[in-house]
Amino acid sequence: MNENVRPETMKRIETREQAEAFINEQVEAIRKQVGDGKVLLALSGGVDSSVVAALLIKAIGDQLTCIHVNHGLMRKGESQQVIDVFKEQLGANLIFIDATDRFLDKLAGVSDPETKRKIIGKEFIDVFAEEANKLSDIKFLGQGTIYPDILESDGVKSHHNVGGLPEDLDFELVEPVKLLFKDEVRQVGEALGLPLSMVYRQPFPGPGLGVRCTGAITRDRLEALREADAILREEFEKAGLAKTVWQYFVIVPDFKSTGITDGKRTFEWPAVIRAVNTKDAMSAAIERVDWDLLEKITDRITKEVSGINRVLYDLTPKPSATIEWE
Numbered sequence: 001m002n003e004n005v006r007p008e009t010m011k012r013i014e015t016r017e018q019a020e021a022f023i024n025e026q027v028e029a030i031r032k033q034v035g036d037g038k039v040l041l042a043l044s045g046g047v048d049s050s051v052v053a054a055l056l057i058k059a060i061g062d063q064l065t066c067i068h069v070n071h072g073l074m075r076k077g078e079s080q081q082v083i084d085v086f087k088e089q090l091g092a093n094l095i096f097i098d099a100t101d102r103f104l105d106k107l108a109g110v111s112d113p114e115t116k117r118k119i120i121g122k123e124f125i126d127v128f129a130e131e132a133n134k135l136s137d138i139k140f141l142g143q144g145t146i147y148p149d150i151l152e153s154d155g156v157k158s159h160h161n162v163g164g165l166p167e168d169l170d171f172e173l174v175e176p177v178k179l180l181f182k183d184e185v186r187q188v189g190e191a192l193g194l195p196l197s198m199v200y201r202q203p204f205p206g207p208g209l210g211v212r213c214t215g216a217i218t219r220d221r222l223e224a225l226r227e228a229d230a231i232l233r234e235e236f237e238k239a240g241l242a243k244t245v246w247q248y249f250v251i252v253p254d255f256k257s258t259g260i261t262d263g264k265r266t267f268e269w270p271a272v273i274r275a276v277n278t279k280d281a282m283s284a285a286i287e288r289v290d291w292d293l294l295e296k297i298t299d300r301i302t303k304e305v306s307g308i309n310r311v312l313y314d315l316t317p318k319p320s321a322t323i324e325w326e
């Protein structure tokens with residue numbers, strides 16, 4: 001039997017009871033696989049790695065070490081949430097690396113999207129490997145592989161797996177959710193008691209805000225992007241859109257336009273809002289966001305975010321546009 005193929009007899013996880021039964025099974029399976037060995041896990045704060053971390057903590061507690069790398073391209077508050085949930089609430093061994101300067105220094109002046117992605121991916125692997133090499137006796141690597149990753153492993157994932165893991169580290173993999181679909185991983189996450197904001201987190205690309213701060217990233221524009229994105233997320237959550245819209249975010253492109261604030265002329269960046277719905281990310285339709293909400297967000301962003309004097313809404317489906325701007 002190929003262990004990477006979901007057996008036809010495997011039921012979909014739809015209820016709390018089914019999620020709990022899965023958790024119990026996996027806790028047993030992890031204990032059996034790992035014994036008294038040590039496991040390392042790269043914890044991004046995304047749904048998949050968070051669920052794997054919570055499962056591993058339940059199964060083997062202290063034998064797990066998590067590494068969270070802040071590449072400086074996280075959304076507002078994200079690294080802090082990882083620390084709060086995993087270190088403070090779940091008591092995990094969590095190594096937190098703030099590698100912001102290292103990433104942003106490497107990215108300075110680089111405007112080509114693919115080169116940016118490669119730098120971010122390679123730097124992530126280097127930082128992770130450096131930390132892993134400082135630890136002794138690690139035998140296993142936890143991974144948040146899910147079933148669509150296995151089904152799509154014909155190249156799609158390689159593009160989307162920037163921020164993935166070092167291949168040269170010699171570990172045996174522990175992949176407890178590899179036969180689950182995303183909605184099932186979420187069920188399991190809820191049953192494990194993870195915060196809903198983590199369990200229902202929208203997809204976020206490995207290179208993070210790096211692909212939304214187009215062209216050569218500068219720290220001031222990145223900060224404007226992070227703040228504008230936080231306002232968009234807050235307002236979408238308040239309006240009840242967080243669970244229904246598949247992906248919504250802000251882009252701050254690398255050009256400026258004229259504006260006027262308090263009677264003074266400005267020359268600042270625009271913030272672009274993008275909100276899309278899709279099943280598989282291969283094509284996407286535009287969310288018809290309520291006009292009043294867009295005006296409210298525009299008002300807040302232009303008033304509260306330094307460096308932005310204009311807000312645009314991206315009306316383009318995929319195709320012709322991709323979901324991300326780079």
Ligand code: XMP
Nearest residue numbers: 159160161162203205206207281322323324
């Ligand atoms: P595009 O922009 O290609 O994106 O229409 C499709 C989906 O994939 C996400 N995406 C990425 N995810 N690393 C990732 O982990 C990446 O480099 C990457 N690029 C795009 C994007 O957010 C969307 O959900």
